Amino acid sequence: MKSADSPEVLFRDRLPTESHLGYTHIVKQIKTLVDKMEATMGYRLSEIGIATPGIRDPRSGLMRNCNTTCLNRMPLKQDLEKVLAVKVHMANDANCFALAEANMGIVKEKFPGARTVFGVIMGTGVGGGVVVDGKVISGFHGIGGEWGHNILDASCGTKCYCGKTGCVEKVLAGPALQDYYTSISGTKKTMAEIYESFKSGNDEFATKTIERLIHFFGLALSVVVNILDPDVIVIGGGVGNIDLIYSEGRKSLQRFIFNDGDFGTPMAKPKLGDSAGVFGAALLSVK
Ligand SMILES: [Zn+2]
Secondary structure (H helix, E strand, C coil), X not given: CCCCCCCCCCCCCCCCCCHHHCHHHHHHHHHHHHHHHHHHHCCCCCEEXXXXXCEECCCCCCXXXXXXXXXXCCCHHHHHHHHHCCEEEEEEHHHHHHHHHHHCCHHHHHCCCCCEEEEEEECCCEEEEEEECCEECCCCCCXXXXXXXXXXXXXXXXXXXXCCECECHHXXXXXXXXXXXXXXXXXXXXXXXXXXXXXXXXXXXXXXXXXXXXXXXXXXXXXXHHHHCCCEEEEECCHHHCCHHHHHHHHHHHHHCCCCCCCCCXXXXXXXXXXXXXXXXXXXXXX
C-alpha cells in the first residue's frame, strides 16, 4: 500500500495456515508468505498489519477468543516481530473489516461525512468493529465491537464456545440458523437453500427460520444502536448478504431501538469483498 489515501495492491497471495499442525507452524507459514512477498517485490517491509480471529489482549499481549484455538494464550504479535524482524500491527478481523470499509470502502464512497461506523459480520460467526473518525476502537480488553457474544436469547441458543448460552452468534450465524431449521424440520439445508425455500413460499420451516432471523437481527443490533448510535452500519458476511436484512431486518431494528419508531441510519453493503480484512490490516500501520 503506497499510502492510505491512494492505496494500491502490489502483491497478492494466499497460503493455508494449516492450523492443525499447531502454533509454531502458523508462525512459520506467515514468515514463508512474508519472505515470498519481499523476494517477489524486492521490498524490505518495515511494518506489517495482520488481521486475526479473536483478539490480542492489550494488557497481557496474549491472544484470546480465537476459533483457531492453538493461537489462544500465545504471544503472537511478539513472536512474529521476533521472527520477521519488523513492527507488527494486529487487530481482530471484524475490526479490520470495519476499518477498511470506513476508510477505503462503501463508507468513504457513499457516506464520507460519517464519523461513527459499526461494521457487522454475520457469516459462520458473528463479529463487529467500531470505527470512529477513521480509527478502530478496540477497547480496554480488546473486545470493543464484539456484539456476537452479547446474550440474545438464553432460552433458544445452544452453548457457545465462549462459555455462555444464547449468544447473538448462536442465534444469527449461518450454522446456528441451519441448526434451527434442522431442529424444527428434521431435515438439513444450507443457508442458501433455506433462503431459496423461504422465497418460494412453500416451506413453512424456512419461513419460520427467516422470520426468526429478522426478529433477532433487530433485537440484537438495537443494543448496539442504543449505545453507539452509529452514522452508518455496514453489514458483511454470508447471512448479511440476505437482502431481506435491509428491508424487514431494518423494520425489526426500528421497532427495538429507543427512538420512537424513526430510524434514519443508513445500512450499507460492503464494497471490498473478501479483501476487506486484509486492507484493514494494512491500514493499521497508518490509522
Ligand atoms: Zn459466545
